[in-house]
Each structure stands twice: as C-alpha cells, then as structure tokens.
Amino acid sequence: MATRARSPLALVLVVLAGAVLLVVAVSMLRGSSDDREQAASERAPGPLLAAIQTDDRAGFEAAFASDADEHRISLLWDNLRELDVIALTPTAQEQAWQVVWRVPGESGVASHQVSPRWSCGALRCELADIVQQPGMPAPLWLTGPISVHRAGAVAVIGGPDADQWLSPAARAAEQLSQTPSAVALLRPGALQVIEVPADADAFAQVLAQPALEFRGAGAITWTASSGGEVPTSEQVTSRIVVNPDATSGLTGGQRQSLMLHEQTHAATSWLAAPAAGRQWVSEGLAEWVRLRHPVADDSYPAAQPGGCVTGSVPADADFQGLGDTTDAYRWSEAAIGQIMSRPDATAVVQRLWRDPAEPLPALTSCG
Numbered sequence: 001m002a003t004r005a006r007s008p009l010a011l012v013l014v015v016l017a018g019a020v021l022l023v024v025a026v027s028m029l030r031g032s033s034d035d036r037e038q039a040a041s042e043r044a045p046g047p048l049l050a051a052i053q054t055d056d057r058a059g060f061e062a063a064f065a066s067d068a069d070e071h072r073i074s075l076l077w078d079n080l081r082e083l084d085v086i087a088l089t090p091t092a093q094e095q096a097w098q099v100v101w102r103v104p105g106e107s108g109v110a111s112h113q114v115s116p117r118w119s120c121g122a123l124r125c126e127l128a129d130i131v132q133q134p135g136m137p138a139p140l141w142l143t144g145p146i147s148v149h150r151a152g153a154v155a156v157i158g159g160p161d162a163d164q165w166l167s168p169a170a171r172a173a174e175q176l177s178q179t180p181s182a183v184a185l186l187r188p189g190a191l192q193v194i195e196v197p198a199d200a201d202a203f204a205q206v207l208a209q210p211a212l213e214f215r216g217a218g219a220i221t222w223t224a225s226s227g228g229e230v231p232t233s234e235q236v237t238s239r240i241v242v243n244p245d246a247t248s249g250l251t252g253g254q255r256q257s258l259m260l261h262e263q264t265h266a267a268t269s270w271l272a273a274p275a276a277g278r279q280w281v282s283e284g285l286a287e288w289v290r291l292r293h294p295v296a297d298d299s300y301p302a303a304q305p306g307g308c309v310t311g312s313v314p315a316d317a318d319f320q321g322l323g324d325t326t327d328a329y330r331w332s333e334a335a336i337g338q339i340m341s342r343p344d345a346t347a348v349v350q351r352l353w354r355d356p357a358e359p360l361p362a363l364t365s366c367g
Contacts, residue, residue: 001247006261007300008241009130011101011245014348024102024160029228030212032203036120036123036124036125036210037095037118037120038095038119038121039124039125040118040124040125040126040243041090041095041097041116042090042092044063044116044126044127045089045097047062047089048060048063048127049088049090049161050147050235051063051083052080052081052085053085054089055081055201057077060073060077061073061077063127064127064128064311065118065119065126065127065128066126067119067128067156068126068127068128069128072129075144075145076141076142077103078143078145079141079146079175081148082100082146082148082157083102083103083104083141083148084101084102084103084194085099085100085101085105086100086101086102086109086230086231086234087099087100087230087231088100091228093113094116095115095116095144096113096115096133096230097113097114097115097116097130098111098112098113098114099111099112099113099139100141100227100230100234101112101123101139101233103148103155103157103191104148105121105150105190105191106153106155106189106191106193106237107191107235107237107302108189108192108224108234108235108236108237108238109114109224109230109234109235109237110131110139110224110236110237110238110239111224111225111226111227111228111230112136112137112138112139112225112226113133113136113226113227113228114130114131114132114139115130115131115132115134116129116130116140117123117131118131119130122140130142131203132208133226135208136190136208136226136227137205137206137207137208137226138205138207138208138338139295140157140197140202140206141159141194141203143197143198143201143202143206143325144159144202145159145160145196145198146158146159146162147162147163149163149166150166150191151166151167151170152167152168152170152173152174152303153173153177153188153190153192153296154166154169154170154172154173154191154193154194155191155192155193155194156169157193157194157195157196158194158195158196158197158198158242159198159199159202160194160198160286161198161244162196162286164255164256165194165196165242165259167256167312168252168254168255168259169192169194169254169255169263170254171256171259172256172257172259172260173185173188173259173263174326175193175256175260175292175293176188176260176263176264176267176271178290178293178294179293180338181340181345182285182288182289183223184346185268185271185285185346185349186216186264186267186268186289187267187268187270187350188263188266188267188364189237189238189266189267192240192263192266193239193240194219194241194242194262195239195240195241195242195243196242196258197241197242197244198244200244200245202244203241203243203244203245205349207220207222207241208226211245211334212241214243214246214323215245215246216241216246216304217246218246218250218258219240219241219242219243219247219258219259219262220240220241220243221238221239221240221241221262221269222238222239222241222264223226223236223238223269224236224237224238224239229365233278237364238265238266238269239266239268240259240262240263244354246317249299250290252297252310253296254295254297255325256295257290257295260289260293261287261290262286262288262338263284263291264285264289264290265286266340268282271353271354272354274354275353275354275355275356276316276352276356277313277315277316277356278316278352278353278354278356279313279314279316280313280316280328280331280332280335281318281332281336281349281352282353283328283329283332284329284331284332284333284334284335284336285336285349287329287332287333287336288336288337288340289331291333306365307334307337307338307364308334308365308366309331309334309335309338309363309364309366310327310330310331310334311327311331312367313331313335313346314327314328314331314332314350319348321355331360332361335360335363336349338361338363338364339352339353339361342361
C-alpha cells in the first residue's frame with residue numbers, strides 16, 4: 001500500500017503546537033517556582049525570628065534547607081545570637097526582608113533590607129542563605145564573623161581586630177561627657193555602637209559604596225538604615241563605621257581622637273543633617289570638641305586649635321573626595337571656636353546648622 005505524504009503545512013502546525021506547549025510548560029514551571037519562593041518568603045521569617053529570640057539553635061537550623069551550607073548557617077547563628085533581633089518581615093519589594101536589630105543595651109535600632117536565597121524542590125522552597133540586598137547597605141553580621149565588645153558607654157562590633165578600638169572609643173566617650181561648654185548641643189545615646197568591618201570589601205558592603213569613595217575618611221557616622229518602617233516604639237540610631245584601610249596605621253591616641261570626632265557627630269544627630277552649604281558647622285563642631293581634648297600621640301587629622309579664620313567659608317564638597325581637606329577643617333574649627341565663646345553660642349550654632357539663609361556672625365580673620 002502506498003504511503004500518503006504528509007502535508008508540509010501539517011508538519012509546520014505540529015512543530016508550532018509543540019513549541020507553544022513547551023513555552024506554556026516552561027512558563028507554568030517558572031510561575032510555579034516564583035509562587036513557591038513568594039510563599040516561602042512570607043512563611044520563613046516567623047520561625048527564624050522565633051528561633052533567634054529564644055536562643056533555639058535547632059529551630060534556627062531547621063529553618064534552612066537540608067542542602068544549605070552548614071558553615072554559613074553556623075556563622076549567621078553565632079553572629080545573630082550576639083545581638084537583639086527585633087523584627088524580621090517580608091517587604092513590599094519582591095524577595096526582600098527587613099531586619100530590625102540592635103546591640104544589647106543600645107537605645108536605638110538599625111534597620112536593613114536583606115535578600116533571602118532559596119533552594120526549591122518540586123513542591124516547596126526552603127531557605128538556603130541570607131545575603132546583601134543588591135544596592136543596599138548590608139548589616140555587618142552578614143559580611144563575616146563578628147564579636148561584640150563593651151566598655152562604659154560604647155560597644156564595638158566587628159571582626160578579629162575590632163577589640164583594638166574599644167579602649168580608644170571608651171576614652172573618647174568619657175571626654176565627650178567632659179565638654180560642658182557644648183553640653184546643650186551634645187545628646188549621646190545610652191550606648192554608642194562602633195562597627196569595625198574586617199576589610200575593605202566588608203566596609204563597602206556595609207555602606208553599599210566602593211571603599212575607594214572613602215579612601216580619605218577614617219570613619220563615617222551615618223543613620224543605620226536602608227529604608228523601610230521600624231516598630232513605632234523604636235528609633236533608628238546613628239552608628240560609627242570605621243574604615244579599616246584608612247586606619248590600619250593609627251596609634252591608640254589617633255584612634256581616640258578620631259572616635260571623639262565621630263562621637264560628636266553621633267551626639268549631634270538629633271539636629272538632623274546640616275542644611276545645604278552648612279557642612280562646615282557640623283565638621284567644625286566635631287573638630288572643636290576633639291581639640292578640646294588633645295592626646296599625646298595624636299596627629300590625625302593635622303588641624304590645630306585656631307583663633308582666627310583664613311580664607312572663605314568651605315563648601316560642602318571641600319570635605320569630600322580624595323583631595324586635601326585640611327584647610328576646610330581648620331577654617332571650620334576656628335569659626336566654631338569663635339562662635340562657642342559667645343553667650344548665645346548654642347542658639348547661633350543651631351540656626352547656622354539648620355538655616356542656609358542664616359547670616360554668618362562676624363569672625364576674626366587672620367592677618
């Protein structure tokens with residue numbers, strides 16, 4: 001019997017039908033995987049938070065997939081049990097969690113968005129890891145092993161060399177409390193937290209910016225939040241983040257001096273960020289406080305207490321970048337020094353800080 005030839009059109013239709021079915025199947029699998037991840041993202045935070053808050057290591061480990069990296073789970077557990085985790089919740093942003101946490105004894109909180117990673121089977125997804133949310137500052141405990149060290153009104157959190165900052169930071173906190181002429185402007189928290197990343201990569205993760213951007217900065221004081229709401233009873237705090245590359249060669253006195261400068265920034269965070277063009281007020285006050293308490297081996301930064309001012313008011317940009325900022329700091333410290341000698345110094349500093357239209361008081365110039 002002769003075989004009837006297939007129509008070319010029929011073959012094309014069969015191929016097209018197969019392709020359509022394949023696309024539909026792939027789409028269904030992808031959609032199913034996305035649905036499973038979304039369900040897991042909403043389900044996983046509760047048991048994980050409960051395990052952390054009740055010091056339940058077995059429960060913590062059970063929240064992860066069986067094929068998750070055991071070393072990574074152990075690192076996260078060891079880090080998080082040093083801290084108080086207040087909240088862990090899914091965000092409106094896809095595949096992101098918000099974690100609100102503090103160092104025990106800290107009056108405020110830090111708030112970060114983190115990204116869960118999943119191990120998905122045919123029926124469900126399980127937690128494989130927690131990593132930095134792309135483009136967002138990472139909590140220090142995600143970057144590597146940490147420990148917490150406390151002394152007086154400060155706590156230092158960080159990697160293997162973090163404890164070297166404890167004594168300088170504690171002495172700086174004592175000096176800050178011994179600056180009565182600025183007491184109305186300084187409102188330090190009950191416990192000032194200093195974060196010490198282990199290396200440049202960890203520093204870049206904590207600030208979500210390349211470490212090169214901060215090559216000239218020994219430390220940064222910032223509001224420890226990458227966005228999102230915190231519980232109504234909590235307030236985001238200011239943290240000091242040490243730049244490990246820029247400070248590796250500092251003496252103990254230089255570290256103390258740097259910590260006093262940065263703790264002044266943290267203690268004036270209640271004033272909010274300075275108005276445009278008024279960065280000099282914030283930096284000048286921090287330098288003025290620092291130079292009220294000289295230490296024997298301090299040569300960082302190179303400013304010295306001044307009386308008269310030389311040159312013009314520094315622009316905000318003069319305190320940034322990789323250029324020489326010495327003149328900007330010297331002018332600012334000298335100007336604030338003159339203002340602080342006035343009986344109305346507190347009010348004048350606050351007006352200059354907050355109002356870009358506030359006129360500069362008459363200052364004594366050099367020469």
